[in-house]
Amino acid sequence: MKKLLCVALCLGLLGAFGGASAWAADTLRVGIILPITGAKANFGEIEKLSFEMALQEINAAGGINGKKLEFLFEDDTGRPEVARSAAEKLITKDKVLMLGGGYGSSETFAIAGVAQQNRIPFLVNTGSDDKITEQGWEYIFRLNPPVSEYPKALESFLTEVVKPKTAAILYENTNFGTSGSQEFKAICQRLGIQVVVEEGYEHGGVDFKPILVKVKDKNPDLVYMISYVMDASLLMRQAMELRIKPKLFVGGAAGFTLPEFPKNAGKAAEKVFSATLWYQTLKYPGAMDYYNKFVATYKKDTEYHGAEAYAAAYVIADTLKRAKSTSPDDIRKALSETDMMTVFGPVKFISYDKKINQNRLPTYLVQWIDGRLELVWPKELATKPYVYPIDWDAVWK
């Protein structure tokens, strides 16, 4: 009886898998790889919901030249080796037309390698390590700016307002963190800021006090951190505990703009600055509508990661509409000719420095003011005036 059951189960599974590839005729399938479980699931969730929201709108508006668009989501669990096999599965088994998604830089890099090898176009929407578009991989396109450009807005804020003399850099020792910290160090050198502490750390630590003690000892004017969300919360809480009082704390996007950051860090999140790539009040068509619709549909906040994903979905749709055929090379050609406006800003893939197929966008500076994320720089776009100088004793009371 048990054996029979086993056989029946196996047959059932076979049927399920076999059936999956049969009904592909009138839908256009695109693979999206995101961290849906695991340590980076927060980001993956915001992006997946945004992809789904865009997909519904695209199909409701008639799809791609009469055909329905379909996204096949795969979970990379935040691990490069899983991301790699997810990409291989989507390309060889599901025969997707192109790939999208890519959250963590290490995972994105792994997916990009597979996509290039198989000559399948891949539109990266978040993975921001500079080297992803510096490999000469002509099938890889990136919607968001590379991590080295995240602090562009911060740079002008520092030269015009803060004028710090010393800085500490704390970063997660991954592709994303290391590459971001090197670039920020270069900026510091350019601005004549002395880097007094530069420390990497392993993601998921319980106690960050050892490195924070070093920061406190050097008492820098500026503390710049590149972290995912839970590390960001713990770093700020423990910095508050140790009473580290630089002129300002700045996060390098990622964890510092998520709604989970103030939820977990509490008052330690208050008045912290962060670089960001997008804010809902920016004058891009549909930006505010996207924000409102997301909040109304899912009853939670969204931020730049969601906007990236939403915009990426529209870029994918636009590309498939313009592509002469569904062959990877025609899609690649259409993607490279993209020139459109999205909620995330204008999208056009260009080559500069060592990068190819890279979209170029300005970045912004936000600050947590009274529990809300406010755009504070550049000044002419600000939703609230920045709070500086900051009296930490009053903020942390």
Next chain:
Amino acid sequence: MAVFIQTVVAGILMGGIYALIGIGMTLIMGVMKIINLAHGQLMMVAMYITYVLYEYVHLDPYAALLITMPCLFILGAVLQRSLLNPLIKVESILPENQVLMTVGIGMVLTELARMIFHSDYKSVRPPYTSMSLYAGSIAFNLPMVIAFGIAVLLTIGLFLFLLKTDVGKSVRATAQNKEAALLLGVNAERITIFTYGLGAALVAAAGTLLLPIYYLFPDLGGAFTLKAFVITILGGLGSTVGAIVGGVVLGVSESLGATYISMALKDAVGMVIFLLVLIFLPGGLKRLTKI
């Protein structure tokens, strides 16, 4: 100097929690002669119970200790009785296969947690979590100090229990020599069930104490199983005093390593000590303390 003192303080406080995690594993190791590779996952279960109690019943995490410890005791005892003990009875199955069973238990617990709570990060933040005591420029994080204090109390309680009570003596007897204990009328099977429950309850306490400081997600268990394993080896397999010393040594050396070498190599520091102990002190710190 302040840097050094703050580093050591942070290390010792963390070491207290590490010790509590390690003791449970070491007890199980002593009696059953197996490494319980579901240890961190049991801790994760206790943390989810604490989280649910805080979120829906608004029960303070420290009060939740009174619930999580008995719950995990029962869970541990049931696991031992219905999953681990039956393996001993089948002759063709090597006793080592109990270890594999614990790996399986760990995986199932993780995936169950993911099914119920998803992968989101959860945290428990009563108002006192960000409070600190200050001695000069040295900060003592309040929940960490409380956790350390409770860990010490629980350890003392455990020692009294092992030294003074009949059941405690039976546990030690079984750990020392199972055959002799059997001959003297100790019900070894019941003792193994009891010990696994006790080990689970101790790690539950560690989890509940850690939650106000840290955060919670289904995959958290693995990292702490590894920590517990290192502590158990450091301390000398099966030695409770060794586990306490091992926990504090690990906490302080991680902390010092992070300050003076690099935080990115924090886990490597723990592993290097682990290797050094294996090479130069194969019996673990037990060899030094003789207990």
